[in-house]
Amino acid sequence: MSDLKATVTETTTSSGHNGFHVEGYEKIEYDFTLIDGVFNIENPNLADCYKRWKRCLAVTDLNIYNVYGKQMEKYFEHYGLELKIHKTKIGEKAKTMPTLLSIEPVLVVGGGLVTDVAGFACAAYRRNTNFIRVPTTVIGLIDASVSIKVAVNYGNYKNRLGAYHAPIHTFLDFTFLRTLPKAQIRNGFAELIKISTCSHLDTFNLLDKYCEQLIDTGFGRADGSSKELIEAADKINREGIHEMLKLETPNLHEIGLDRVIAYGHTWSPLHELVPETPLRHGHAISIDMAYSATLANGRNLITDQEHRRLLDLFSRAGLSMDHHQFNEEILEKATAAILKTRDGLLRAAVPNPIGSCTFLNDVSAKEMNAALRRHKQLMKEFPRNGEGIEAYVDASDTGYTENAKMAEESTLERSAKKAGALNGTKGHVETPVINGACASKTENGVTGKGMNDHLNGNIKAMASVHF
Ligand SMILES: NC(=O)c1ccc[n+]([C@@H]2O[C@H](COP(=O)([O-])OP(=O)(O)OC[C@H]3O[C@@H](n4cnc5c(N)ncnc54)[C@H](O)[C@@H]3O)[C@@H](O)[C@H]2O)c1
């Protein structure tokens, strides 16, 4: 939602020509609700958003529909809302725009691909169509849905056509992770290592303590997860998202280029695409983060002990720290490419110490190459020479893989049923429910219990996010 306040003044140039000066501030506000069981009929939060229209147009990934479609239909039927579901089969290779026609907010349910594409369609349709987001992957929950960026690929370029378009509401339901493949969970785990290493030591400590369990249980959503693990997972996610919002809301339009959340994103945009089969994004940024840590250790910005602790964490998570094609030539090319997008400065975020960060601008090619040689040497001490598990994209990332009916019924639907049973009142955690009703300009009070994280980032960008 935005509300532009602008003034117009008449101007005269020194040459005597008349003109106008426009100065405006756009107010941006949007809400997040942490809720296990968004489609559980006991949770009216989402239905409340559609009450006034009596209907809902949803866009979702076919795989998500196959698993959660019936639950969605039941949910909307229970609340007397007509539901129309547009099923997409979007893969990275076909990340293009579907046609959407809607006046009420479009409900977008899926991973980062679906929320990016449908979000962009909403930004473009009538220049501004509201949407509500329900992310279903780790990347979606803790990264893509935290930002207001939406985009589609164009030509050979990733995310070349895009917009800054905030959804009016985002429901963060981690029970979707029960059915998400482990390789995708690991991929998203990398972004949590990123944010915590450079900005939140408590979260880093928790990731370090529970690493394997978090990945194996879909952040404590699988059956049999201990209360301790569930609490740790919820703390990680809540604080990770909160930290990201605090860092990024003053810079929603990414005008500032020194970005803590760009740790791991300096050399990775190029080397992600170097192998014949591209690396998964989480693995590409992990290589960058691990190498950056070696660089930082060479400058004594992190101790040997911290360096080893960080490398061990990537290794335990099965994330990549190196790739045999990551060499001096790639480093040089990637440096040249990032200097262009970062206005001539490297601005490489590195931990200093773990939990906070420093930006490096003065790294010579000699220092970079020496750090790379040392990094490769160190990698010999790690399993797989520092290469990751399921590090490369597969058809589910690039094209589109429809989950086989058998697999769907035997594993996914079973898990979904269990997820349904777990939802809401039977949920295992006291997840704070914020903003019971859907947000609107006049209706954005915080009503959740135990929630002292209410964010109000009314700073430079005049943005406020209700988390
Ligand atoms: N806007 C942003 O700020 C931002 C940030 C990060 C990433 N992205 C974009 O996100 C995209 C990647 O998104 P992603 O990593 O979420 O992948 P994705 O949306 O492609 O989902 C990965 C796979 O998991 C399946 N899936 C999704 N949820 C599931 C669930 N709960 N259970 C079972 N299967 C499920 C999907 O069908 C797909 O096969 C990229 O295009 C990237 O550019 C955007």
Ligand SMILES: [Zn+2]
């Ligand atoms: Zn990223």
